[in-house]
Amino acid sequence: MTTPVGERLAEVLERLAGRWDAAEVFHKTGRSRSVRYAGGASCSAFHQEEGWAARAGDGRRSFFYAATGAPRPDAPWPDADGRGLRLPPARLVPEWTPPLDLDASLLGENEAQAFFEGLDRELARELPGARLARGELDDGSSEAHLASSREVAARVRRRAATLYLEAVGPVRGGRAVTLRAVEREARRFQPLALARRLADRLAIGERGTAPARDRGEFLLAPPVVVSLLDALSPLWIGPGAVERIGQLVDRRGRVGSPALTLVDDGRLPGGVLSAPVDGEGQPTREVVLVQEGLFRQPLLAWWQATPSTGRASGCAARPGWRDLPSPGPTHFYLRPDPALRAAALVEGLSRGYYLLDVEGAPRLEEAPRRFALPVCGFAIDGGRPTGSVSGAWLVGTVTAFLNGILTAARDLTFLPSRSGLVGAPTLLVKGLELRRRRDRSRD
Amino acid sequence: MAAAAEPALSELDHAGIARSLSQIADHRRDLADAFFERLEVIELPPEDQHGGIRVRRESGVAVRLVRRERTWLATRDGISRETFSGAVRRVARALPRTAYPEPLFPEETWTEAPEAPEVLEFPAALTRALRAHHVKLSYRLTVRRHRRWVRVIGTQLASGVERESFYSFEAETPWGRGGGLLTELGERAAESLAGNLVHAWRAREAAPPEPRQSTVVLAPAATAVLLHEAVAHALETDTLELGGHPEAAIGVELGAACLDVFDDPATAPEGVRRKADDEGHPVVRRCLLRGGKVEQPLADGVWARRSEMLRAGAGRRAHRHLPPAPRSTHLELMGGKAARDELMAAAEGGLFLPEAERGRLDPRTGELELRFAYGFRIRNQAPGVPVGPATLRGHVSDVLKAVAGVAGDAACAGAGWCAKGGLKLPVWATAPDVLLAAVRIEP
Numbered sequence: 001m002t003t004p005v006g007e008r009l010a011e012v013l014e015r016l017a018g019r020w021d022a023a024e025v026f027h028k029t030g031r032s033r034s035v036r037y038a039g040g041a042s043c044s045a046f047h048q049e050e051g052w053a054a055r056a057g058d059g060r061r062s063f064f065y066a067a068t069g070a071p072r073p074d075a076p077w078p079d080a081d082g083r084g085l086r087l088p089p090a091r092l093v094p095e096w097t098p099p100l101d102l103d104a105s106l107l108g109e110n111e112a113q114a115f116f117e118g119l120d121r122e123l124a125r126e127l128p129g130a131r132l133a134r135g136e137l138d139d140g141s142s143e144a145h146l147a148s149s150r151e152v153a154a155r156v157r158r159r160a161a162t163l164y165l166e167a168v169g170p171v172r173g174g175r176a177v178t179l180r181a182v183e184r185e186a187r188r189f190q191p192l193a194l195a196r197r198l199a200d201r202l203a204i205g206e207r208g209t210a211p212a213r214d215r216g217e218f219l220l221a222p223p224v225v226v227s228l229l230d231a232l233s234p235l236w237i238g239p240g241a242v243e244r245i246g247q248l249v250d251r252r253g254r255v256g257s258p259a260l261t262l263v264d265d266g267r268l269p270g271g272v273l274s275a276p277v278d279g280e281g282q283p284t285r286e287v288v289l290v291q292e293g294l295f296r297q298p299l300l301a302w303w304q305a306t307p308s309t310g311r312a313s314g315c316a317a318r319p320g321w322r323d324l325p326s327p328g329p330t331h332f333y334l335r336p337d338p339a340l341r342a343a344a345l346v347e348g349l350s351r352g353y354y355l356l357d358v359e360g361a362p363r364l365e366e367a368p369r370r371f372a373l374p375v376c377g378f379a380i381d382g383g384r385p386t387g388s389v390s391g392a393w394l395v396g397t398v399t400a401f402l403n404g405i406l407t408a409a410r411d412l413t414f415l416p417s418r419s420g421l422v423g424a425p426t427l428l429v430k431g432l433e434l435r436r437r438r439d440r441s442r443d
Numbered sequence: 444m445a446a447a448a449e450p451a452l453s454e455l456d457h458a459g460i461a462r463s464l465s466q467i468a469d470h471r472r473d474l475a476d477a478f479f480e481r482l483e484v485i486e487l488p489p490e491d492q493h494g495g496i497r498v499r500r501e502s503g504v505a506v507r508l509v510r511r512e513r514t515w516l517a518t519r520d521g522i523s524r525e526t527f528s529g530a531v532r533r534v535a536r537a538l539p540r541t542a543y544p545e546p547l548f549p550e551e552t553w554t555e556a557p558e559a560p561e562v563l564e565f566p567a568a569l570t571r572a573l574r575a576h577h578v579k580l581s582y583r584l585t586v587r588r589h590r591r592w593v594r595v596i597g598t599q600l601a602s603g604v605e606r607e608s609f610y611s612f613e614a615e616t617p618w619g620r621g622g623g624l625l626t627e628l629g630e631r632a633a634e635s636l637a638g639n640l641v642h643a644w645r646a647r648e649a650a651p652p653e654p655r656q657s658t659v660v661l662a663p664a665a666t667a668v669l670l671h672e673a674v675a676h677a678l679e680t681d682t683l684e685l686g687g688h689p690e691a692a693i694g695v696e697l698g699a700a701c702l703d704v705f706d707d708p709a710t711a712p713e714g715v716r717r718k719a720d721d722e723g724h725p726v727v728r729r730c731l732l733r734g735g736k737v738e739q740p741l742a743d744g745v746w747a748r749r750s751e752m753l754r755a756g757a758g759r760r761a762h763r764h765l766p767p768a769p770r771s772t773h774l775e776l777m778g779g780k781a782a783r784d785e786l787m788a789a790a791e792g793g794l795f796l797p798e799a800e801r802g803r804l805d806p807r808t809g810e811l812e813l814r815f816a817y818g819f820r821i822r823n824q825a826p827g828v829p830v831g832p833a834t835l836r837g838h839v840s841d842v843l844k845a846v847a848g849v850a851g852d853a854a855c856a857g858a859g860w861c862a863k864g865g866l867k868l869p870v871w872a873t874a875p876d877v878l879l880a881a882v883r884i885e886p
Contacts, residue, residue, distance in 0.1 A: 036766075043766050045516035046533050051501075055494060062495040065557075068502055068520040078485070078557040083495040109515075133685070168807070176807050303493070322499055 008071045009147040012054060015073040017149040020056040020080075022087045024148040024280075027052040027071055028321045032140025035112035038133065042116075044109045047140075051321035057085030066322055088302040090151040093283045096267070096276035099184065102159045107139040107186040115191060119165070122195035129170025130202050136164040139186035144318075152281035160272050161186035162416055165194065169202040175359075177201040182416045184272045201357055204376045208390025210436040211379075217352035217406075218394070218429045219345055222413035224355050224375055225424035229262075229334060230417040231362045231371065232398060236262070236289050237327055239309045241298030248369070248399055254293045256402035259427075261335035262290040264299055266314055268331040272414065273421060279318025279325035287313045293403075301327035317419055333423030334408060342409040342426040347383040353434060354378045354385065355394060369398040374437060389434070396432035404431035451502070451522060451551050452479055452594045457601045459546025463531055465598045466539035467508055474509040474744065475534075476597030476723060479522055480763045483590045485559040487566070489583035489615070498557040505763040506530035509745055518764050524548050559588045561628045562610070568630055572637035580644055583615040586628070589869070593760075595723030602719035609715050609869060611860070614640060618647035619816050621800060624859055624869050626712040639798065646817030646829035651886035658793030659835065659879040660786050660821065663854040665813070666776060667872035668799035673811050673839045674704050675771035675870075676863060678731050680746040680753065682806040689740050690752040698735040698843030703777040705730050706741060706757065711773035711871050712855055722758035722767050729757065731774075735843070743769040761866040768864060774872040779849030786848050786878040787824040794833065794884065795819045795826045804839060811839045834885045841882075848878035 009025045016023035029050045036043040053066035054075070062085035063078045107115075120132040139161040146154045163181045168174060179198060183189060220228075235244050248255050266284025267274050278284050280302065288296050297310030304327065305312035316325035346354055355377035362373040373394045378385035396404075406428040414423035460477055468475035479502075486497040504527050505518040517533035519526035528545050565586045573580060591607045613622040614636065621639070625632050661669060676682055677697065683689035708717035708726040717726050722744045730738040742750075743758030746769060758767035787795070796818040803812045813835040819826035835842070853875040861870045 041512040041514075043514040043516060045518065045764070045766070047518045047764050048520070048529070049518075049764075050520050057495060064494055064497040065500075066498065067500040067553075076554055076556045078496055078498045081487075081495040081563065083488075083490070083492070085494055174807070175805075324494060324497070326493075 005145050006147070009145055011073045012071045013147050013149060016054060016056040021058040022085050022149055023054065023056040024087055024146070024152070025052065025054045025071055026144065026146050026318070026321055028142055028144040030140055030142035031106065032138055033106045033109070033112065034136065034138040035109065035116070037113070037116040037135040039131070042113060044112065053321045055085055055087070055324075056080070059084045064324060086303060087148050087150050088152065088280050088282055090153070090281070091283055093154075093276050098157060099159070099270070099274070101185050102141065102157050104159070104185050104187075106141065107137070107161070112137050112186070115189065119191040119195050122192050123167060123198055126195055126199035127169065127202055130167060130199060132165065133168045133176055134164075134166040137186060138162050146281045148281065154277045154281040156275045156277060158273065158275065159184050161189070163189055165198060167198040167202060169206050171206055175205055177205055180416055182272055182414060182421060201376065204356070204378070204388040205359075205390050208376055208388035210389055210392035211434055212436050214434045215432070217349060218432055219349055219352065219354040219380070220427045220429055221342075221354070221356045221377070222411060222424045222426060223357045223415065224373065224394070225334060225427050226413070226415045226417070226422045227358045227362055227373060228371065228401065229332065229424055230422045231364050233329055233332055233417070233422065237299045237329070239298065239300065239304050239306075242309065245295050245298070248402065249295065250399075250403070254403070255290055255295045256293040257405045258292045259405045259408050260290055260293050260402055261288065262332070263288050263335055264313065264315060264329045264332045266330040271331045271421070273330050278314045279316040282312060282314045282316065284314040284330065287315070299327055299329060301325070328419040329422070330420045331414065331423060332420060333412060333414065334425065334427070336410045336412040336425035337408045338410050340407060340409045342411045345407065345409055345426060345428050346380065349380045349383055349428070351382075352380050353389060354380050355389070359390070371396065371398060371401070391437045393435045393437055394432055395435055400431040401429065404429045406430060451549055451553075452481060452592050452604045454549045455479065455594065455596065456546040456548070457596045459544070460527070460596045461598055461601065462543040463528070463546055464506070464596070466541070466543060467531060467535040468598050469537065469539070470510055472748070474507075474597070474748070476507050476595055477527065477530075478505040478507070478721065478760065478763055479594045479596070480504075481522070481553075481592045483557065484587055485557055485562055486585065486587045487562050488585055490566075491583065496563075500553060500557070502551060502553070503763045504530055506534050507766065508534045508536070509748075510536070514745070514766055516766050522548060522551050562586050562588050565628050565633065568633035569637060572630070572633040573640065575634075576637055576641045578641050578644065580640055581617060582640065585613045587611045593721060595719065595721065597723055600723050602723035605717055605719055607715050607869075611869075612636065616640065616643065619643060621816065622859065624871070626714040642797065642829070643817055646831060649817065649829040649831040651831035652794060652818070652833050652884050654885045656881045657884040658790040659882055659884065660790045660793065660795045661877045661879065662795070662797040663856040663874045663876065664798040665796050665815070666874035666877045667774065667856040668802045668813060668859070669842070669877070670704060670774045670776055670872055670874060671771065671861065671870055672802035672804045672813065673843055674698070674731055675706065675741065675774055676804045676806070677809070677839050678737060678740045679769045680740050680742045681769060681864070683740055685806050689742070689746065690750050692737045692740055693752060695737045696735055697737055697840055698732055699846040700735045701779055701849050702732050702735045702843060702846055703730070704732040705775045705777070706771040706773065707775055708772035710775065710873075715773070715869065715871060717772060720756050720758045721760040722755065724755040724758065726772070727754060727756040729754065741769040741771055743767050759866070759868055761868050765866060768866055770861065770863070770866065770868055771870060774870070774874070776849065776853065776872075776874045776877070778851045778853045778875045781848045781850050781878070783850050783852070783876050784824050786850055786876055787821055789848060789878055790821050791824070793821050794830065795821050796833070796835075809839045810836070811842050812836050832886065836883045836885055842879070845879045845882050846877055847880040850876035
């Protein structure tokens with residue numbers, strides 16, 4: 001590295017490596033535009049951030065020091081305490097072509113304002129009386145450098161835009177519906193499509209009812225599946241995953257149906273968070289966690305990988321300079337079937353439910369692993385919608401969900417999650433149940 | 444608490460900064476201010492976690508311009524002439540007619556070595572306290588010391604340096620996780636946490652209560668969460684706006700006549716006491732409810748400019764990258780005349796709930812939810828057999844009108860972290876035991 005940043009990193013590293021067995025320096029700069037919209041009022045912010053972090057230690061003690069600004073070799077380091085530090089060695093990074101849109105300009109303030117105003121107008125056109133109550137759009141780019149005493153030297157550039165929308169319908173005092181989306185660039189958000197989704201959700205929420213209890217086949221749209229996968233994602237992370245997944249494996253050694261293939265891919269082509277290396281400079285790769293219903297391996301950071309647990313996944317997430325790397329998904333998704341349209345699944349559903357979205361956070365019980373997910377959508381009969389559904393729980397066991405997946409469509413959609421992005425296509429599932437929520441019993 | 448971080452803010456050239464800001468506030472009634480922030484977090488992670496002690500130090504500036512319904516914000520990391528002037532230029536709507544000389548900034552040095560011996564000693568103190576209960580529990584403990592210095596300089600006012608210093612902890616056990624805020628770490632705090640861990644451990648297999656209307660006694664820590672969710676959040680102007688004009692809430696009967704609730708940052712526990720809010724306005728002793736009726740909602744400077752009936756002084760910023768929002772700091776429920784025994788006698792057969800795990804108010808529907816990890820069935824005016832996880836649910840007004848008694852002895856109780864709207868803020872309370880007659884309790 002010959003950039004000024006690289007020189008600063010090398011200087012800090014030299015200072016630390018003279019005293020400690022292991023040392024690492026991380027530096028990140030970023031620029032972002034964020035626009036908050038609430039009816040007539042709005043707030044437009046521009047952030048320029050710069051921070052760095054150093055880790056140093058030996059086998060018995062270590063410290064982590066992070067600060068704003070450029071790396072300082074004369075930083076007032078804290079006393080290391082009784083936990084040791086190990087760092088990964090440099091590894092060969094496969095060839096990487098950065099996405100072309102990394103250098104696209106950030107969304108302008110007026111563009112963002114016009115986006116929300118347009119979306120608000122479209123929403124009112126789709127559903128008279130509905131309005132956008134709140135919108136938050138963040139568009140940013142960043143560049144991170146990493147250097148360590150084990151000769152790791154990496155540079156990662158990223159570009160991401162996130163969107164949060166909250167809309168209310170014409171009925172005063174009604175519930176708001178929310179929507180989240182992520183793209184590499186804010187200009188890819190489509191106001192018309194988003195307005196339609198919000199209008200659909202509002203209409204369902206206002207007209208929808210829920211059956212007291214019903215079973216059948218369920219078509220789960222991407223937001224519903226993503227919510228479940230996100231809640232279940234800790235199952236697949238770390239060496240303890242083998243034991244956790246073991247409890248879900250049936251007599252045939254299967255964890256799910258043949259339509260279930262779960263993947264995490266840190267260098268997914270076109271992925272918003274794609275990068276050549278992870279937060280510790282280890283090469284990223286596609287990791288198949290479950291292949292056609294059979295468990296393959298968990299997500300493992302380099303220090304967790306052993307011959308018995310599996311290969312390292314290159315999955316150390318490091319969202320910013322304030323954070324320590326920790327294993328987690330980047331693009332965690334259920335593999336779609338490229339030949340199957342979601343619309344074909346709806347047309348083929350003789351009797352059941354097409355669940356479009358979630359109305360809240362899932363509830364997950366540890367033992368036995370059962371889940372309850374507040375959902376909304378349509379009742380389907382003969383491939384056609386017969387009524388709106390709202391105020392219902394989708395309930396079942398995790399095993400029933402994983403084994404009940406009959407087919408996956410091709411509409412893979414990624415959404416922001418607790419860590420990284422989680423993606424899923426529309427799924428046809430059996431073995432679950434719909435129950436009316438108690439807070440909607442008056443419906 | 445002397446710290447090298449402080450002079451950098453106390454020695455700011457406030458006249459020069461105000462002059463620079465006056466150049467961008469070029470419309471009548473424009474508001475322009477600069478928010479300077481320095482913070483430090485020292486964290487001791489759980490023993491099994493990778494790496495040792497963690498230190499984070501930040502400094503930065505946010506420049507804001509408010510013109511009618513629009514706000515522009517520019518934030519930069521670091522406090523210097525370059526970062527301040529860069530932020531001012533970003534926010535300016537037009538080139539200034541006259542250019543004043545740029546203000547001078549003291550050199551930003553933070554050479555003080557990060558030390559927090561009380562944080563390092565706390566795990567051992569907790570082990571000793573648990574031993575005194577003759578219990579050996581398995582848990583993962585994270586302890587942090589938070590220190591923050593802020594100063595606001597505007598075209599019309601300049602605050603002094605405001606300081607905050609407090610501690611937070613998270614304890615994760617096989618049967619649940621909990622956390623809290625403390626103004627002091629030591630033997631007393633360790634004993635209190637040990638007592639809570641032992642109660643939670645003893646209740647780990649207790650059956651949850653049956654869903655029904657129940658009489659409930661809330662201990663001070665649980666009352667603090669009730670006040671925060673049901674009074675403070677309900678009376679924040681950004682919540683009230685969802686239902687129309689915030690001023691319309693004044694005079695509304697929200698709770699029982701025995702409820703007198705104040706927000707007073709100046710009487711908060713030492714270490715987190717404030718003279719000015721995060722917009723530089725002097726804090727006020729704000730009566731939120733008097734005799735159960737709304738007297739003065741929580742407003743920040745922007746809301747106070749819109750209405751003569753609203754008073755500024757409750758503007759809080761989680762950090763420089765977000766604009767201020769109206770939030771409470773230190774809630775006080777005035778003590779009643781009853782003794783705890785009398786409240787317990789009135790709730791015979793009901794539930795005693797010592798501390799709430801979390802709370803939530805739906806700002807649109809007014810639905811309130813408080814979650815408790817455990818509680819006790821009241822027998823013979825005392826906490827009896829433990830009960831498992833319970834949820835108190837109801838409309839905010841119904842729950843507050845169900846308050847049938849307030850004990851005389853108020854205790855200082857850290858209400859915890861508030862996370863409304865993505866703003867993570869520490870909030871505090873001084874509250875006594877409270878008797879709730881006939882509220883909905885669910886498992």
